[in-house]
Amino acid sequence: MSQIATLNYQEQGTTLILQGELDRETLLPLWQQRDVLLLDKINIDVSQLKHVDSSGLALLVHLHEQQRLRGIKLIISGINDKLYTLIVLYNLQHILSVSTHLNEN
Numbered sequence: 001m002s003q004i005a006t007l008n009y010q011e012q013g014t015t016l017i018l019q020g021e022l023d024r025e026t027l028l029p030l031w032q033q034r035d036v037l038l039l040d041k042i043n044i045d046v047s048q049l050k051h052v053d054s055s056g057l058a059l060l061v062h063l064h065e066q067q068r069l070r071g072i073k074l075i076i077s078g079i080n081d082k083l084y085t086l087i088v089l090y091n092l093q094h095i096l097s098v099s100t101h102l103n104e105n
Helices: 028-032 054-069 081-089
Strands: 007-012 015-022 043-052 075-077
Touching: 007 028, 015 054, 043 054, 043 081, 054 081
Parallel strands: 015 043, 043 075
Antiparallel strands: 007 015
16 A cells, blocks of 8 residues: 655744655645745755655755745755755756755654
């Protein structure tokens, strides 16, 4: 029996915390609410994500660019080894503002 992937998010001050899985199956609600959710955010904490696919990474790139156009430098923090490898494979490490302080969990 397969488990259904979920994505949860919560706001904590100027940080948006993502939890669960960020992939093509789960990103639609976040995409639909991105303007409201990112209004005052300067950080997206991805340390509690278990999985991110290329669609999820594309969403993070879009959110980063959306904030840049608003004059806000968005930092993506809590990046694990797998996500950082995906970022490097797509040669995005110079585009995204990422914090590579990896969780020890």
